[in-house]
Amino acid sequence: MKRFFLFAMMLAGVTAFAQQRNNVVPSFTGAVEDFKPSVVNQRGHQYPMVNSQGAVRAQLRAPQANSVQIDIGGRRYEMVKDENGVWTGTTEPQDVGFHYYQLNVDGASVPDPGTIYFFGAGRWGSGIEIPSADMDFWQVKNVPQGVLEEKYYWASTTETMRHCFVYLPAEYQKNPDKKYPVLYLQHGNAEDENGWGSQGHTAQILDNLIAEGKAVPFIVVIDYGQGQNIPLIPQYASKLPQGQNGAPNVSDAFAVVLINDIIPMIEREYRVIPDAQHRAMAGLSMGGGQTRRTSMANPTTFAYVGLFSGGVMSVEDVQGSAGYKETNKVLFMSSGSKENPRVMEAAEALRGIGVNAVGYVSEGTAHEWHTWRRSLYQFAQLLFK
C-alpha cells in the first residue's frame, strides 16, 4: 500500500497533465500589464514574457495557422492572431519558479522558439521562469566558482559508456591533497541528468552557499536514473527485486549502476573520502523514491539521505533496515506546500525514535523545480557537518 501510494504520488503530475490536456481555455484577460522577458529566453528574444502576477504571455508568428495555443500547467490557452499573422496569448498566473511548457500550432506540439530548452516531461522543450522573492540563492554571482564537469565513463553493469555531471567546488583544484565528501543527486521521472545542472542550478546554489560559509565544500554527482532505459546486462538484471506485480522493479536498475559503477568510479577518479559518513544520496520525485529504496537496501552506505517531493521514510522503513539508524546523520524530507505535506509528521515520527529527521515545506510551490532548488539549498546546509 505504501509503495502504491508513493508510485501514485510520483505519477500524479503526469496523470494530471494527461487528464487535462484537452482543457482548452481562452487567453487570460485579467493580466496586469507589467510583462518582462523571461530570464530563460534565448538571447535577444522579448517573448515569452512574465508579469508580476506570474502570468505568461507568449507570441509566435504563424500567418497561415488556424489555431495556436500555449500548453502549460495542464491547460491550453488560445492565442489570438493580429493583422500581421502574429499570435499572442496570456495564461493565468502560475506558481513561482520553473515550468515546462510548449506551444501547439494547428495540432502540432512544438517548443516555443523564444526560449532556451530543457529536458523534462520526457522531451527537450521550452521552459519559463516565474520570478520568486527568494530567487537570489541560485543566481550566478561573483563568488569563487566551482565547475560542472561533463563526463563519460564505462559501466560494467550495462557494458556501455554512460554520461554524468560532476560538480567540483571552487577550492577543489587548489587543494591537491584534500579529499571531499560526495552527494549523489538524482532527477525525477521523465527527466535526465541535465536537469540539476540546468533548471536546478546546482552549481550556483552550492557556490553561493559555500561562499557564505553556510555549506562545507563537497562534490555532487548527477547521473541518469530512468530505470526502463538502463540496459543492465543479464547478470545484474536477473537480480533486480520484484515489484508489486512480480515483474522486476526497473526503478532499482539505477541503484545497481550506482553501487557497482558510479560510486567506485567517482572514488577512483576524484579525491573523495570513501566512507558512509562522507556520502549522501538525494533525489527529487522518482529520484527521491530511488533514494529511499537504495538507502534501505544499502543501509550503511549513506549517512545523509534526502527525499525531495519523493515520499517519506517511515519508522518501519528505518527500523527494518539493519544499521540504517546507526549510520544516518540526517534524514531530510521535503515537499511543496501544494503537494504532500506529510513530510513534517513523518520527520516528527522519526525523531521520536532518535533519527535526526528534518522536514521542509516549500511555500507556494507544487511538484516542480523551485521546490527542489529550495530543497537542495536546505539539505546542502545540513551535510557533512
Next chain:
Amino acid sequence: MKRFFLFAMMLAGVTAFAQQRNNVVPSFTGAVEDFKPSVVNQRGHQYPMVNSQGAVRAQLRAPQANSVQIDIGGRRYEMVKDENGVWTGTTEPQDVGFHYYQLNVDGASVPDPGTIYFFGAGRWGSGIEIPSADMDFWQVKNVPQGVLEEKYYWASTTETMRHCFVYLPAEYQKNPDKKYPVLYLQHGNAEDENGWGSQGHTAQILDNLIAEGKAVPFIVVIDYGQGQNIPLIPQYASKLPQGQNGAPNVSDAFAVVLINDIIPMIEREYRVIPDAQHRAMAGLSMGGGQTRRTSMANPTTFAYVGLFSGGVMSVEDVQGSAGYKETNKVLFMSSGSKENPRVMEAAEALRGIGVNAVGYVSEGTAHEWHTWRRSLYQFAQLLFK
C-alpha cells in the same frame, strides 16, 4: 580588399540562406528507402531519419495545419499530410556531417520536436547528422576520458560574469604536478560557446587522438566570441581598432577579453605552461578571422595558429607582424572542398618564406561542422610537439 573578402566569405553561408529562403520545392521523390533515425534524435524518436544518400525525412503530427515544410540547406521542402494528420517530407541528399535545420508550420519557424537542440544560425534549434565514412574519430569510445568543464568567471573588461567550457585531458587529475599547454578554440558567427563541445565533439576528438598517441594531452578553452554581444567597459571599448567604415571593429572585442581576462584566468586557475610555445589559438569561420587578427595583433603570444574556414594568412600578414614568424611553430589553414580552396596555395606561399604552414581541405563538405571537426582532428595532431 582582403578584409572585405574575408568578411564576405564569412557571411556567405548566411547570405545564401537568406536569398534562398523562399526557394520552396516539393518533397524529394528519388530517395532510396533505407532510412534510419538520425543519431542526434531525442531518445525514442524515430524521426527525423537519414538514408544512405544523405536525404533527410522528417515527420510531424499537425492535423489542422495547411502547410508543413522542412527548411534545410537554403531550401524548404513541402511535406505531405496523411489521413491521420501526420506530415512527412523528404529532402534532396545533403553533404555528410552536421546541419542545422527547422520546420515551418503554417508560416511559423519552429524546432523539430524529434531532435535534440544545438545553438547555431543565431538560435537554439534542430540539427541532423548525415553519416560520413570517417565519423568514427568523434565517437564516444571506451578510452581514457577527459572532461568538459562548464565554468563561470569574472571578466574585468566587461565587469560581468562570463561563461566558458574547459576541456581537461584524462590524465590531468592524475598528475597534480604536471602543467599543460592550452588551445583557445572559437566558434563562428551566430554560434556560441556550446558548439565545439556539442556538435563539434571536441572532447571525443581529443580523447580518441590522445588514446591513440596521435596528440599530446592539452587543455582546450572554448568561450563566447560574438563581438556585438560583448559589453566592453568604455576603457577597453575606446581602444578597439577601427574597421573599414571608421567604426570600432567589434569582432576584436573578443580579443580584448581573451588577452586581458581569459588567458590570465586560465593560467591562474589551471596547471598551465604559460608561454607562447605552449599556447595555441584557432577558430572556425568568424573565429578563424578573429584568430588571424588576434595573432597578428599579438604576434609573440601564440606559437600555433589555426584558421578553419576562416580565410588565410598571407605572406604580408606574417611579415608585417614583428616576431610572428619567429614565434610560430605551425600555421594551419583549412576549408571544405565546397568552399574556399585557396588554403593550399596560401600555405605554399608561406612555406616559401620559411613558415611551417599546413593547408587542409575537407573533401565533400562546405562551410559546416564536419569541415571543422576534421580540421580540429588534423590541427590537434600538430600541436605542442
